[in-house]
Amino acid sequence: MKSIRVFLVVLLVAIVTLANFAAAVRGYLGSMDEAERLFNKRLLQQVDLLDYLLPARYQEYLQRPAPEIFPALQKSEQSGSSPQIADLQFQWVSSDGKLLARSAAMPDEIITDLKTGYQFVNFNHYRWHVLVAAAANNSGWYLLAERDDQRYRLAESMILQAVSPMVIAIPLIGFVIWWVLGIGLKPITTLAKEFHAREATDLRPIEQQDMPNELIQLAQSANELLRRLESSFIREQRFSADAAHELRTPIAALNIHCENLLHEINPAPESAYNLQQGIKRMRYLVEQILLLNKTSPDHFMSQFMPVNLTALTKQVAVSASEALGEKSLNIEFEGNECWVEGDTAALETLINNLLGNAIKYTPPNGQIILHTWLRDDEVILEVMDNGPGIPMEQRNRVFDRFYRLHGDRHDSGTPGCGLGLSIVKQVVDLHQAHIRLTDSSFPSGLLVVVTFAANKKRENNL
């Protein structure tokens, strides 16, 4: 059952059709029987009529050598209002089987066995209903015939008037059922639409007023789920904040103690410097893990708003100037102002990580180019460097968590933990954007292309 509406419409129309047509057939058969009875009664009345008129002249007709032929009945067609009479024909036969008289369309021989009752006889190109009746004083037989096809058509034309509308009604009934079910099922469609249109972060309960009883149960269960989801979100957020604080504080303290140690012991032993390096890496790793947690789609809770991607990129580049200067890297920025719908902090992390990677891997005196530009209804952010690049076969894997290029043989000397691009990917997914790694236009190096949907509204306002 793919659609409730289709199922109900098809099945209901089928049942209605069946019931309706069965009734039509039943009515038809009943009416035809009734019509048959009426027509037979009419034949009997004709017999009575003949029996009034003819017996008086029995002896006279008996003497005649040939049967008398009565002319065809004049049909009163000119007086349009009276219905056309079906052809009624008769034969009058004496008790010893001699034909005494007949109507014009009858043959000269007696059409059937002289056996009282109704029967069918074919003559004169038609099939006839024949009534054989004995005359009152046993003075002979009357054979009355009526054309079966005329009788049948007359009866049927009346009954068809009643049956035809039942057939025509079926498409109408089908349409009405379709329409009514559409109205009846509207709350389901509305509910589905409401769920569909909701932001992932919108956990407000569903409005239950005006909702039909069948759906209230569903809405209540959904609301219960939403409530639990929201409290779990809040708990999670509080935990993350607490964990961040609880992790950062001891590391910061550790760092201060280490620096003090380096000042107090002179010359400081090698292991004290290693300790300082270790603390630095640990701080970096904790920051990255917290970021990864924060940007994970399951926990991401803040509302999107228009963000000026170009300004943000510039700001990130400026704040990285110290690191750029250390390696005497040359950075270029190009692009027109682009707006996207998103979360500023997450986007900042994204640009920061991409730029950080570029700085990390580009050799001293290298080149880094940042681009933001608008193409049709897409905003494209490009980060390009002339570092070693990423081999084709590893490009899919670099987004995996804790995956590091060349395994542990990492010679950049900068702290890294293999989470940077995972975070980038999460932020990209949060914004329903796409990311692509390709070769840069320098002889070597990497080009990262992130494609966002442009924020049209903002653009029009400008």
Next chain:
Amino acid sequence: MVDAILLILREVLEAALIITMLLAMSRKLSISFNWIVPALVLGVLSSWLLAHYAYAIADALDGTGQEWINALLYLSVILSFIIIGLIIAPLLFSASLQEKYLSFTDNSIKPHKTLLLVCSIFAVGLSLAREVAEIWIYLGGFLHQQDLLQSALTGGAIGLGIGMSLGVITYYLLVFISVRRFFIVLFVFLIFLCGGLSMQIARQLLQIGMLTSATPLWDSSTIVNEHSWLGELLYALIGYDSSPNAIQVIFYWIAIIPFLVALAWNWHRRNQASSTTSI
């Protein structure tokens, strides 16, 4: 009008049952219904051709063309159904009694999907061809008798409506039963249908004197008259014939032997499989 109802219902009911059964089969096997479109096109086109060339066909082969064509159509439909029957036979024993639909990815039908669909298209298309051709010829006769046309069309619409409604109701009944029960129903239906169709082939050959009939084996018209509503339904379902000839009965058995063999073989295989697993 009643004549038109009976005549059209008789033709439509059989086609509706065949279509219903095969559509329900698609549903149970999670195969798309798209195949019904070429099947209907094939049916309508070939029925129109049969009706249009009815004179030429009737005159062909010393006036036996109509019977030969009918026999050929019956034979093609029977062969299609036999192939379908052989493909689905394993499901009678393997399918679950609880599931309502079989997911297409994990059933044994998968390698035979194309064959199954081609056979379904032919079975439906060629069944329709013969039946709808008769309706075209019947209604075509009334085009010259305007006064009777309304009655014939009304009767035709009622016959069509009843036949299709029964088909729809059967379809939903079948959809709501379990996969295994459905395939048992389908298999039994195919057996009786093919048996009935093969009796029609015998009848066509008897009619043109290719085979000589002895006297009927029995006459059950006093119990169920073919002319009655029940008789018509049984005719559509199992090819009921109240006074069949020995040759018709022989044909019946030839047509259903493949089904019985498939049944026996799959039953045997299932038993073997279960005995090996129990060891």
Next chain:
Amino acid sequence: MRISTLLLILLGISPPLYAMAAPEFTIEIRDHLFFPSTLVVPANTKVKLIIINKDSTPEEFESYELNREKVIMGGAKAVIFIGPLKPGDYPFFGEFNPKTAQGLIRAQH
């Protein structure tokens, strides 16, 4: 093996029977009526029935008792083999006009 034997019997035996000359009888259809409406044929003999449709509309010769069914187009003729029949009455009718087209085949010794 049983099937092939049966087929051989059927195929081998049929042609001589087909070639055997069967007595012919003619029935005409006029104005959706059969003429004659009662046809007497010999019992226990295979009979060739020629049905000529003189109407412009098609007709379907049908008989449950004879187990026959054949469409005859307007103005065309059709051949149907019936029998051998036991003595008795075998009604037939025109399925396209069953109200009027009614007839009877009477098998007699």
